[in-house]
Amino acid sequence: MYIIQGLQCRNCGRSYTLSPTHICEFCFGGLDVVYDYSKVGHTFTLKALENRPYNIWRYKELLPIEKEPVCGFNVGFTPLLRARRLERLLGIKEIYIKNDAVNHPTLSFKDRVVAVAISKAVEFGYDVISCASTGNLANSVAALAASCGLKSYVFIPWDLEAGKVLGTLIYGAHLIRVKGTYDDVNRLCSEIAENFEWAFVNINIRPFYAEGSKTFGFEIAEQMNFKLPKHIVVPMGGGSLITKIWKAFKELQTLGFIDAIETKMHGAQAEGANPIVSAYKQGRKTIKPVKPNTIAKSLAIGNPADGAYALQTIRESGGTAEDVTDDEILEGIKMLAREEGIFTETAGGVTVAVTRKLKEQGVIGEDDSVVIAITGNGLKTQEVVRNNMGEPTVIEPNLKDFEKIYCTVI
Amino acid sequence: MVTVKIPGPLRKLTGGKDLIQLEGVVTVKDALEKLIETYPELEDRLKDERGLLREFINIFVNNEDIRFLNELDTELKDQDHIILVPAIAGGQGKRRVKLYFPPDKVKEPVIYNLGHMFKIVTNIRKANVDEDFGWVSLEVEGSDEEFSKAIEYLKKLGIRVEPIEGDILI
Structure with a gap:
């Protein structure tokens, strides 16, 4: 395709040709993919969308791939469901759950970005895929690399949940546990990336990888018939997703699919890893790193790569940034499970709990519409809720035993 | 003596060298000045128009981000290892x-x-x-x-x- 023009520094505006690179050689700003939107419109129309398969590649003109993609044909188009019981509980007129807890194949939104990153990496001629990850990305890189017959090397912090460790090893990935936090892993990987000819999806392939997150926004827009909600609550780890949902809306507006964007983008973090929220609350534009300490390990990033851009998005949209405690996160997980039958991981607990908090603060009004981003699956982070659930009742296999406990215990 | 690791994009300005050894530097700031003295072309890559360190460069001393230490005044001791890592984030000029x-x-x-x-x-x-x-x-x-x-x-x-x-x- 001829639509992608190249890469451009988000800081100084210098242009670069399409290559596996993520930082401006001059000022070290992050690079972003530039499209020629006048050409996108030739083939990307409502009519064309009607006949395309329901996966992320239905938006291919707005994704940074030049050849045919190599994976991701079942990734995306996850349910956007109306959460009527949660609406009643929180006192909000319209709540929708964008449920990437059931994204294919590894049950998190990371399958979107990885499908794009691997397709691009193969275009660039790489045969080893790698990443620094808090877990979900690890699972996705391992699975999608395996499905393309590519080798993967995955680097994770020391204290990751067992489900995410096993959920990487099963695909035959080389898994390396680094004695440190995600930020240590990330720094180490940026050194490794310089010495090895690998496609690090969130380092040298980052500009392309990050574009995959836009599909989360495209889908919300399309599933709501291109009438955007008043609020979206998005979890922030590295801060990329919120900026890319916003970019998706802007692109749809540029292409005439949406008239006005009145959606407020709200960023949600755990109190124990809240560098973006504290920058927002203190009115800063730059991020001061923190040492993460939270049960929300998928968001436990103290030095977020796209933190400053996330802040920019939040402010530009008129949204807010808010954090919640670990207890509130657990409450959020339980609330979504018990009201809507959806078991999300800790990051989803964060967005549900922040939505409740924003309603209490009056930021979200009772007549408003809200989309809550659920980006991962609770089965991967069982240990955080296990101690919170109590134990099942044990009986002998006879009726009397059951009747006895039915009258007393249950 | 301390060692500074130069990130890939800057190596063409250090004659391809990735590890630079420096003598007689007391703080991170000294180390950067000495580095620029040796490789003057590094100056406008490490500093912005106002002479301040570019905000997209993260500096680590023995794997710790200097923002958790004493920023540019972080003191160095013999054998310390400094890494310059281009961040992938920042504000806008x-x-x-x-x-x-x-x-x-x-x-x-x-x-x-x-x-x-x-x-x-x-x-x-x-x-x-x-x-x-x-x-x-x-x-x-x-x-x-x-x-x-x-x-x-x-x-x-x-x-x-x-x-x-x-x-x-x-």
């Missing part, structure tokens, strides 16, 4: 915003005030001001913090502020 003035603000010297109340440089790129309504496309240069304050000030005055996208300035 120049931004463009479009301001929409309501009737009662059209006659006020708002943009003049901006330059005097905040440490920012404003530059009008396009404008259309009538008797009772007007808009101005403004280029703003300054720190993130001052820029935010300026925008807050404008919003308080009842002026609508919209960022201009896809119009990147070099």
